[in-house]
Amino acid sequence: MIIDQPVHVFLEQLSSKSPTPGGGSAAAVIGSMGAALVGMVCNLTVGKKSYESVEDDMRATLAAAEDLRERLVFLVRADMEAFDRVMAAYALPKDNETLQQARSSAIQEALKGATEVPLACARACADVIRISRVAAELGNRNIISDAGVAVLAGYAGLKGAALNVYVNTAAIKDQAFVSEKLSELNALLTGLDVATEEIYHEVQSRL
Amino acid sequence: MIIDQPVHVFLEQLSSKSPTPGGGSAAAVIGSMGAALVGMVCNLTVGKKSYESVEDDMRATLAAAEDLRERLVFLVRADMEAFDRVMAAYALPKDNETLQQARSSAIQEALKGATEVPLACARACADVIRISRVAAELGNRNIISDAGVAVLAGYAGLKGAALNVYVNTAAIKDQAFVSEKLSELNALLTGLDVATEEIYHEVQSRL
Numbered sequence: 431m432i433i434d435q436p437v438h439v440f441l442e443q444l445s446s447k448s449p450t451p452g453g454g455s456a457a458a459v460i461g462s463m464g465a466a467l468v469g470m471v472c473n474l475t476v477g478k479k480s481y482e483s484v485e486d487d488m489r490a491t492l493a494a495a496e497d498l499r500e501r502l503v504f505l506v507r508a509d510m511e512a513f514d515r516v517m518a519a520y521a522l523p524k525d526n527e528t529l530q531q532a533r534s535s536a537i538q539e540a541l542k543g544a545t546e547v548p549l550a551c552a553r554a555c556a557d558v559i560r561i562s563r564v565a566a567e568l569g570n571r572n573i574i575s576d577a578g579v580a581v582l583a584g585y586a587g588l589k590g591a592a593l594n595v596y597v598n599t600a601a602i603k604d605q606a607f608v609s610e611k612l613s614e615l616n617a618l619l620t621g622l623d624v625a626t627e628e629i630y631h632e633v634q635s636r637l
Numbered sequence: 638m639i640i641d642q643p644v645h646v647f648l649e650q651l652s653s654k655s656p657t658p659g660g661g662s663a664a665a666v667i668g669s670m671g672a673a674l675v676g677m678v679c680n681l682t683v684g685k686k687s688y689e690s691v692e693d694d695m696r697a698t699l700a701a702a703e704d705l706r707e708r709l710v711f712l713v714r715a716d717m718e719a720f721d722r723v724m725a726a727y728a729l730p731k732d733n734e735t736l737q738q739a740r741s742s743a744i745q746e747a748l749k750g751a752t753e754v755p756l757a758c759a760r761a762c763a764d765v766i767r768i769s770r771v772a773a774e775l776g777n778r779n780i781i782s783d784a785g786v787a788v789l790a791g792y793a794g795l796k797g798a799a800l801n802v803y804v805n806t807a808a809i810k811d812q813a814f815v816s817e818k819l820s821e822l823n824a825l826l827t828g829l830d831v832a833t834e835e836i837y838h839e840v841q842s843r844l
Contacts, residue, residue: 437647438640438710441669445676445706452677453786456670460790462648463663469652470659499652503645575804579660579797583667586793589837590786596844597782630796637803 433506449517454509454548454594461555461587462502467580468561469495471569484568491564498554498561502587505551509594512544516598541602545611548594555591556618558584559625566632578633585626592619640713656724661716661755661801668762668794669709674787675768676702678776691775698771705761705768709794712758716801719751723805748809752818755801762798763825765791766832773839785840792833799826 432440432451440459444451472492475481481488519536523529562581569577595615599608639647639658647666651658679699682688688695726743730736769788776784802822806815 433645434643436641437644437666437713440644441666441673441706441710444670445673445680445702447677447680449681449780452780453674453783456674456783456786456790459644459648460667460670460793463651463667466648466652467660467663470654473652473654474656495652499648503648506644573656573659575800576660576663578800579663579793582793582797583663586667586786586789590789593782593785593840593844596841600844633800634803637800637807 431507432510433503450510450513451506452509452513453590454513454551455506457548457555457587457590457594458502458505458509458551460583460590461551461558462499462506464555464558464562464580464583464587465495465499465502467576467583468492468558468565469499471565471573471577471580474573475568475570478570481568481570487564487568491561494557494561498557501554502551502558505547505554508547509551512540512547516540516544537601538603541598542604542607545595545598545602545607548591548598549611549615551591552588552595552615552618555584555587556622559588559622559629563625563629563632566629566636571636574633574636578630581626581629581633585622588619588622638714639717640710657717657720658713659716659720660797661720661758662713664755664762664794664797664801665709665712665716665758667790667797668758668765669706669713671762671765671769671787671790671794672702672706672709674783674790675699675765675772676706678772678780678784678787681780682775682777685777688775688777694771694775698768701764701768705765708761709758709765712754712761715754716758719747719754723747723751744808745810748805749811749814752802752805752809752814755798755805756818756822758798759795759802759822759825762791762795763829765794766829766836770832770836770839773836773843778843781840781843785837788833788836788840792829795826795829 472488475488519540522533565577679695682695726747729740772784809815
């Protein structure tokens with residue numbers, strides 16, 4: 431699996447002609463890095479005498495960060511599999527009308543799967559941004575810049591995942607499905623550009 | 638080396654109590670992913686009949702993307718080494734005035750190195766944003782969303798590296814050095830927030 435490859439090999443494969451891993455998987459890795467950095471800030475805050483008053487918040491945030499990091503790692507692979515299913519559906523035979531209809535249904539189903547994965551990635555990245563705020567506001571000042579990199583990663587993952595939702599929904603015929611997914615995405619995106627700016631500035635003010 | 642570790646191990650180490658790899662290395666990896674995604678768009682554009690007219694631009698952009706990807710991978714390790722040198726300098730003995738002065742000089746030298754690395758990362762990420770624009774405007778429309786993830790990654794890498802420049806310059810006494818480095822960083826940052834937005838919207842318009 432791609433996630434078991436060395437980082438430099440992952441980067442080479444990302445750059446290669448092969449369509450997977452692509453931007454969807456990259457967005458999930460970037461989001462996971464954001465979650466990992468929140469985890470790091472929490473790990474270097476818990477147990478410190480001068481941060482005793484925020485110990486409970488940091489422990490809860492650490493648990494959330496670890497959950498999000500793992501969920502996003504899972505989505506790296508899920509994104510590649512979803513893309514492969516779309517490609518496999520497009521490759522189905524279309525020699526007669528029956529086959530054409532079966533192929534068209536398979537494509538539509540695969541595209542729905544390829545929409546759900548980046549939407550799940552966007553959801554997780556939105557949560558990365560939220561927990562970055564806790565890390566930025568309450569975390570150990572000595573490594574607070576890492577909370578700033580975390581929020582940037584969460585935001586890049588969110589907006590990158592959004593592009594993959596747009597791409598796949600554009601080819602889906604079931605308009606009820608499309609409008610439901612785009613509504614959820616819009617709700618996820620709302621306010622998080624401003625929140626990201628605020629958290630970045632909070633970090634700058636605590637450097 | 639961290640870059641030789643599997644991606645999921647890198648993420649675990651990023652999240653751990655260990656201060657390296659931290660946000661500086663993460664910013665370099667994210668920037669490198671941006672460069673890799675520009676490379677992917679170019680790789681899937683060159684040689685295509687319908688993109689013949691942009692073949693030269695795509696080849697030049699591909700070469701730049703590969704150079705930036707490698708440069709940023711190099712900076713992942715350089716960031717960890719620079720941080721270790723700062724820690725080693727702080728750990729020097731300070732039992733008498735001579736030792737204190739030697740330690741203080743060593744810390745100042747190490748902090749300068751720990752400023753140069755994220756500044757080099759910021760420089761490379763600014764270039765990732767620039768080449769993302771070429772990929773977004775001229776690249777194969779079928780995978781244009783990857784150019785969008787690329788610019789987001791470049792921007793997150795740039796702003797993340799900037800935080801690491803701020804952190805290290807804050808403790809440097811040589812004000813001429815500090816003002817030179819902060820001027821260069823400001824010049825690098827200028828306009829790239831707007832450029833990133835523009836490139837993202839260009840991608841959306843070509844989805």
